[in-house]
Amino acid sequence: MSEKTVAILGATGVVGQQMLQCLEERNFPVGRLVPLASERSVGKPVTFRGEDVPCQLAAADAFEGVDIVLGAADDATARALLPEAVKRGAVCVDNSHAFRLEPDVPLVVPEVNAADIAAHHGIIANPNCATIIGLVPVWPLHQAAGLTRLIVSTYQAASGAGKPGLDELVREIRCVAAGEPVGESAPFQYQLAENLIPQIGGFNEEGYTSEEMKMQNEGRKIMHLPELRVNCTCVRVPVVRSHSESITCEFERPISVDEARAILEAAPGVKVVDDPATSRYPMPLETSDQDLIYVGRLRRDLSAPEGVSSLTFWCCGDQIRKGAATNAVQIAEYLV
Amino acid sequence: MSEKTVAILGATGVVGQQMLQCLEERNFPVGRLVPLASERSVGKPVTFRGEDVPCQLAAADAFEGVDIVLGAADDATARALLPEAVKRGAVCVDNSHAFRLEPDVPLVVPEVNAADIAAHHGIIANPNCATIIGLVPVWPLHQAAGLTRLIVSTYQAASGAGKPGLDELVREIRCVAAGEPVGESAPFQYQLAENLIPQIGGFNEEGYTSEEMKMQNEGRKIMHLPELRVNCTCVRVPVVRSHSESITCEFERPISVDEARAILEAAPGVKVVDDPATSRYPMPLETSDQDLIYVGRLRRDLSAPEGVSSLTFWCCGDQIRKGAATNAVQIAEYLV
Ligand SMILES: NC(=O)c1ccc[n+]([C@@H]2O[C@H](COP(=O)([O-])OP(=O)(O)OC[C@H]3O[C@@H](n4cnc5c(N)ncnc54)[C@H](OP(=O)(O)O)[C@@H]3O)[C@@H](O)[C@H]2O)c1
Ligand SMILES: NC(=O)c1ccc[n+]([C@@H]2O[C@H](COP(=O)([O-])OP(=O)(O)OC[C@H]3O[C@@H](n4cnc5c(N)ncnc54)[C@H](OP(=O)(O)O)[C@@H]3O)[C@@H](O)[C@H]2O)c1
Numbered sequence: 001m002s003e004k005t006v007a008i009l010g011a012t013g014v015v016g017q018q019m020l021q022c023l024e025e026r027n028f029p030v031g032r033l034v035p036l037a038s039e040r041s042v043g044k045p046v047t048f049r050g051e052d053v054p055c056q057l058a059a060a061d062a063f064e065g066v067d068i069v070l071g072a073a074d075d076a077t078a079r080a081l082l083p084e085a086v087k088r089g090a091v092c093v094d095n096s097h098a099f100r101l102e103p104d105v106p107l108v109v110p111e112v113n114a115a116d117i118a119a120h121h122g123i124i125a126n127p128n129c130a131t132i133i134g135l136v137p138v139w140p141l142h143q144a145a146g147l148t149r150l151i152v153s154t155y156q157a158a159s160g161a162g163k164p165g166l167d168e169l170v171r172e173i174r175c176v177a178a179g180e181p182v183g184e185s186a187p188f189q190y191q192l193a194e195n196l197i198p199q200i201g202g203f204n205e206e207g208y209t210s211e212e213m214k215m216q217n218e219g220r221k222i223m224h225l226p227e228l229r230v231n232c233t234c235v236r237v238p239v240v241r242s243h244s245e246s247i248t249c250e251f252e253r254p255i256s257v258d259e260a261r262a263i264l265e266a267a268p269g270v271k272v273v274d275d276p277a278t279s280r281y282p283m284p285l286e287t288s289d290q291d292l293i294y295v296g297r298l299r300r301d302l303s304a305p306e307g308v309s310s311l312t313f314w315c316c317g318d319q320i321r322k323g324a325a326t327n328a329v330q331i332a333e334y335l336v
Numbered sequence: 337m338s339e340k341t342v343a344i345l346g347a348t349g350v351v352g353q354q355m356l357q358c359l360e361e362r363n364f365p366v367g368r369l370v371p372l373a374s375e376r377s378v379g380k381p382v383t384f385r386g387e388d389v390p391c392q393l394a395a396a397d398a399f400e401g402v403d404i405v406l407g408a409a410d411d412a413t414a415r416a417l418l419p420e421a422v423k424r425g426a427v428c429v430d431n432s433h434a435f436r437l438e439p440d441v442p443l444v445v446p447e448v449n450a451a452d453i454a455a456h457h458g459i460i461a462n463p464n465c466a467t468i469i470g471l472v473p474v475w476p477l478h479q480a481a482g483l484t485r486l487i488v489s490t491y492q493a494a495s496g497a498g499k500p501g502l503d504e505l506v507r508e509i510r511c512v513a514a515g516e517p518v519g520e521s522a523p524f525q526y527q528l529a530e531n532l533i534p535q536i537g538g539f540n541e542e543g544y545t546s547e548e549m550k551m552q553n554e555g556r557k558i559m560h561l562p563e564l565r566v567n568c569t570c571v572r573v574p575v576v577r578s579h580s581e582s583i584t585c586e587f588e589r590p591i592s593v594d595e596a597r598a599i600l601e602a603a604p605g606v607k608v609v610d611d612p613a614t615s616r617y618p619m620p621l622e623t624s625d626q627d628l629i630y631v632g633r634l635r636r637d638l639s640a641p642e643g644v645s646s647l648t649f650w651c652c653g654d655q656i657r658k659g660a661a662t663n664a665v666q667i668a669e670y671l672v
Contacts, residue, residue, distance in 0.1 A: 148641070149639045149641065150639060151487055151584055151637075151639055153489035153569075153582035155491070155532055155571065155573070173509060173512060173513050173529075173530075174513045176509060176513075177509050177510045177512075177513030177514070178513070189615045190619060190621070191621060193509075194509075194574065194575055194576050194620075194621065195575060195619055195620055195621040196491050196573065196575060196580050196619060196620055196652075197619060198580075198582075198617050198618070198619070198632070198633055198650045199615060199617060203612035203613070206635055206636060206638075207593075207610075207612055207633065207634065207635035208635060208638070216638065229638065229639040229640070229641065230638060230639055231584060231637045231638050231639035231640075231648055233489075233582040233633065233648065233650060235491065235580075235582070235650075237491070237532065237573055237574075238530065238573075238574050238575070239530055239531060239532060239574070240530050244532050244534075244571075246489035246534075246569040246571070246582075248487055248567060257543075274543075276539035276543055277539070279525045279535055281534050281535060282534070283526060283531055283532055283533060283534070284530075284531055284532055285526070285527060285530065285531040296534070297534055297543065297569065298543065299542055299543035299544060300542060301487075301567045302542075302544070302552065302565065302566060302567050303485045303486060303487055303565040303566055303567035304565070304567075305484070305485065305565065312567055312569065314534045314569060314571075316532075
């Protein structure tokens, strides 16, 4: 495998930092690393394979000679810069929302639709983190029984809001422990420590948030199910890392709990952790800093109407790794 | 209104302490207060109307001359002692699970089925806290459109596990803030700070927890809907006080979001807090220490199959007040 020049757009953020670690861990053939960030970070070193590499300014000419760009910046930065990288011959795997729903941009969870990667025109999008974490276990069940409806309630970690979110929860927990007022809570709308915030992103006219609509719109595109019915409620919870989801899925065809368990046990990217007798189930503290989606609490949906095939389960995964950095590096592996 | 002798069984616990405050706030006609607890607390004072009243040992003869018992102890204590109180002429309103499903015991949320109180034989049961918080808004929607199916994911506070749960979360948050290991997490199965635990109670053969089955079994009894289909996932979250719930309800008849909103705005015990434009929605920090169930994020269920009437919303309520103490005192008010 020939070595590649790899740029990370947003190398100082939580996803960018995790990308560096994933490239190292997975022995990605990086010949030269080009860490890019805003002018705030120019010259600031990032560590890769034990060496400090200074950040450069993210600007069009920084992509000269770059083979692969891993995008870990905000939507506006991605929209402004990734087309410049493509013009200069790079292929981009982007974590922002900017290109995800564009018809000529593949939106990929490798366990689900790796075959879509080949159709790219220079940009491949990484899906929303909660969507990736939900779809990794939903997809093999869909293949077996034909998914018709998804009802999801999420429990999303502070670091889903990037480094500012992570730092803010840590700060608030210190305030609360010290009995001090928390004050201004940016990037969150309200205090998150000891609280729950049922808003991630902005609202549409129907009262759904942008984060909630991603589960529907990205889910439909990734699974090639343009009519899939999805109801999602996204809630920010005072957890540092790893998103969790309570999922109910309805299917066209009958599927028993035992069949579903066997399918999930064999599914790529999934680890079944489900033993009520010993109180074993997925929890964010145990799923952080690894790449599998843990699935448990698998059971029959007791509310399913007569004749409706429906299952319920709970899953957790590290949204910085499989929900972002690892998924992007996996896609990049298909490119080399 | 003649004054009553009121005993509180479990007067030192979080629910018992809140009952004292509710009796005071609501000007309940308490002539004499009899605080009861275990031998650990005998002689320990509780404060009522500015005066210290020493706890007595909870034993059969402590109920002599008592008119009303408010039960705020565990199932075993309730099962052992409340029949003794009834024998001595008292009427008991009990918060434990012990009697809730007994056919001759009314299970009451006053906003839903106050009429059932009259049929009591000495014991009236207070429902599970998550069930009360969900049913206060679900009931008026049911009356309008005929509830057929409930899908609920809960976000339950540490103090739902009583004083030990409350103290443990406070302790763990201090450990986490100080960077110290949390160690043993009783009464929780695992560390709760910065984590989520998808288990409340024990598991049945189908993989549902006892807390989850309460939503079905108690919900059916309270609403007189013996066939109601309920799917509940109960999760403990690192919140001190106030339970939250993500609820999807299917109905027999069409009901629009606007109709539902008007119904909820007029419903007893409900406060609609739902303004996406200004990021207003229920949150546990804002719903603690008051008696209403806050409802928001009301919207059409985008996943509803063709022809199925379905709504989704989010609600929060103080599970120590409306989920326990206030609900019990409201029932006692019907008795006097
Ligand atoms: N956090 C997650 O769990 C997660 C999961 C999936 C997807 N994502 C997506 O991944 C992307 C990165 O998220 P994050 O959580 O890593 O955010 P973050 O921690 O806030 O990091 C943002 C990164 O973007 C850089 N950046 C900001 N403005 C820039 C500009 N004008 N020009 C160049 N670089 C700029 C920052 O550099 P400076 O240090 O110089 O400001 C930093 O490296 C976002 O699109 C996010 O939606 C995040
Ligand atoms: N916490 C909630 O949010 C909530 C909501 C709805 C319903 N409930 C139910 O309400 C009841 C009380 O819960 P809680 O949260 O208040 O629990 P808690 O804080 O642990 O208090 C338990 C109370 O029961 C007393 N008690 C324990 N063992 C006893 C014994 N052998 N004899 C007499 N009294 C005894 C304790 O007295 P000592 O101080 O002497 O030990 C204490 O007063 C439980 O059945 C619970 O399921 C609780």
